[in-house]
Amino acid sequence: MTTNILERPDPALTTEENQVLVTLTLGEQLCGVPVLAVRDVLGEQTITRIPLAPPEIAGSLNLRGRIVTAIDLRQRLRLPPPPPGQPRMSVVADQGGELYALLVDQVSEVLSLDASTFERNPPTLEKTWAAFSTGIFRLDGRLLVVLDVAKLLALSGEE
Amino acid sequence: MDVVKTNIEKIGGTIDLKSTVGQGTTFTVKIPLTLAIVSALIVEAGKERFAIPQLSVVELVRASRGAALSSGSSVIERINDTPVLRLRSRLLPLVSLTELLALGSDDRAEDSAHVVVAQVGQHMMGIIVDRVFDTEEIVVKPVAPILRHVTMFSGNTILGDGSVIMILDPNGIARASGVGAGSEAKLLRGAPVEAQSSADKTAMLLFRAGENQRMAVPLGLVARLEDIPREKIELSCGAPVTQYRGKLMPLIAIDGGDDGQKPTQPLLVFADGDRTMGLMVDEIVDVVEDSLDIELAAGRPGLLGTAVIGGQATDVLDTGYWLTQAWQDWFRSVPRQGTAPGQPHILLVDDSEFFRQLTVPMLGAAGFRVTAVGSATEALRLRDTGCMFDAIVSDIEMPEMDGMQFARTIRSGGAWVRLPLIAMTAHSDTDNARAGREAGFTDYVGKFEREALVASLRTNLTEPVVV
Structure with missing residues (x-):
């Protein structure tokens, strides 16, 4: 399985050996999304609820005059809702000209990771996660799940 | 294509055209943000x-x-x-x-x-x-x-x-x-079937005539709008006429409508059957949708009164008056009656849309709320859905079910059995009137005797009208 990032001819950021990821946390799990898929990283935002929308859709927010649909990744990955009052950050991604904000618990550093530490999803991985993950990076003491942004945003296709 | 370009440019937009031979054409239409x-x-x-x-x-x-x-x-x-x-x-x-x-x-x-x-x-x-x-x-x-x-x-x-x-x-x-899907039809019973109530919105044609006055006429009454060259206006026995579709059409001016200055003359053409007349106006302004509530009765002939249309006080033309100016026998002209504050609800049954359009504002101006339908069958359908009125005014000569049969049906039973029922006919002679009364009509008036109709309604209404 190839990711978007590998198809992009940008040798400065990504080579066959390296993959650059923005790391984020969802609950206890460390995840990563390819850095080129990320347009913005936002702190806590005012989000307008959208009634009758699927539960994964947290609402809309205003990003410099553009309306961005916020998707709650905890809901998307069937994780329990965050403790109340916890500030949440988001990662903005572009899909077909529309902007989407992926709501996560915390966005941390940008890592350049050696492809040799990359592994396919273990076959026993839970289906929800397996569907949205392109593979796993073995870090020191932690595992990083690479999320497939395109699949995370493919909400309408499922309905 | 030129029409598209003109219209887009009119609203401040642009259209770009890129064409490659054998490949196709790209149209880029830009319209301003304000739209x-x-x-x-x-x-x-x-x-x-x-x-x-x-x-x-x-x-x-x-x-x-x-x-x-x-x-x-x-x-x-x-x-x-x-x-x-x-x-x-x-x-x-x-x-x-x-x-x-x-x-x-x-x-x-x-x-x-x-x-x-x-x-x-x-x-x-x-x-x-x-x-x-x-x-x-x-x-x-x-x-x-x-x-x-x-x-x-x-x-x-x-x-x-x-x-x-x-x-x-x-x-x-x-x-x-479920609004509009039937579930609410019972709640608003009668409302959607009201063909044209005097309080509902009507398309009104706005024009200027006379001393630059803003005037309106229900669009449904106007057959056509014409702009004829001034030299086409001829005189017949001193009155202006024009040759229109192979016939002579009398032209009537509203006050100073015929100023003789402009090279062309805007006309509102009214038609009924094979008779037409042209009303000469200064300028045709617009068509607006608004409710036709005549608030001030007119103090002069030719106007029904004044209504607020499109946010401005507008004189509403009494089409009937002008029609009689053109054709003495179109129907007999009668002096106007002042507006009464009572609002009895009248059902008007007439197959001619022209007379429905004419009678609804006229009765509205006389202080009645009017629901007009085009056939006796439609009227009976209203009865079956439970609509109630204070009186019924019906034409006699109608296709399918005529007025006589309609009257007999109403008198044979149902909710409307005791309602005053007034016949309107072009033949208001004694024999016809007797036949009408036998069928169940309360009163019998000539079709175009508007004064008589209003008077008859007032006498026959159970609810006394405060004048």
Whole structure:
């Protein structure tokens, strides 16, 4: 399985050996999304609820005059809702000209990771996660799940 | 293509054309942003704010959810938990925005609510909201593709304070709540079948005539609009005529309408059967949809009175008067009767749309509320749906079921059995009148004797009309 990032001819950021990821946390799990898929990283935002929308859709927010649909990744990955009052950050991604904000618990550093530490999803991985993950990076003491942004945003296709 | 270009440029847009031989053409149409801007009413329900396009908002009503706050204030009543509102002697189906959008926390403890009365197609409905803010000019932006299936919203926008707000689609709300799908038909019984009530909106043709006066005439009465060259106006026995479609058409001027200055003469052509007449006006201004409520009766012949149309006081033309000016025998002219404040409800049955258009404003001006239908069958259908009127005025000569048969049907039973029933006919001689009375008509008046019709209605109405 190839990711978007590998198809992009940008040798400065990504080579066959390296993959650059923005790391984020969802609950206890460390995840990563390819850095080129990320347009913005936002702190806590005012989000307008959208009634009758699927539960994964947290609402809309205003990003410099553009309306961005916020998707709650905890809901998307069937994780329990965050403790109340916890500030949440988001990662903005572009899909077909529309902007989407992926709501996560915390966005941390940008890592350049050696492809040799990359592994396919273990076959026993839970289906929800397996569907949205392109593979796993073995870090020191932690595992990083690479999320497939395109699949995370493919909400309408499922309905 | 030139028409497209002209029209786009008229609104300030541009059109670009790129063509490659053998490959195709790309049209780039740019229209100014102002076309995407709508005026919207900002409301709040369930702690969320929403925008409702001002275009579909008819009025705002403050109502209480519980008992009436004071006498005369509106109360949201419930039929088996379905909210309804009495609005000017009609039941208005209500939709709670909080419930519809599943916003939870329907704060019924809060007593006062606002009802946004919205018009969706032919149907009226009320949307219950918690608060009403201001109106704002908003730029409509489409919703994200993943939200397209939520039909309740027509778009979203960013308000002046930077917050994102969803724009409600009244059509979607109506569909979701079943308004117009039949479930509410019983509530608004009779209302949708009212073919043309004097309080409903009518398309009015606005024009200028005389001393630059703003005048209006129901568009349905006007057969055609013409602009004829001045030299085509000829004289017949001193009166202006023109050759129109192979016939001579008399021309009538409203006051100084024929000023002889301009090279062409705008005409409103009225036609009935094979007779036509042209009314010479100064300028044809516009066509607007508005309710035709004549508020001031006219003090001079030729005008029904004055109504507010398109926000301006406008004289409403008494077409009947001008028709008789052209053809003495079109129908006999009668002096006008002043407006009465009572509002008895009259059912008018006439197969000729022309006379319905003529009689509805005339009776409206005389202080009656009129519902007009085009056939006896339609009228009986109204009876079967439970509509009630104070009197019925019916034509005699009609296709399918004629007036005599209609009268006998009404007198044979049903809810209308005791209603005053007035016949209108072109042949108001004694024999016909006797036959009419035998069939069940209360009174018999000549078709174009408007004074007699109004007088007969006043005498026969059970409810005395205050004059």
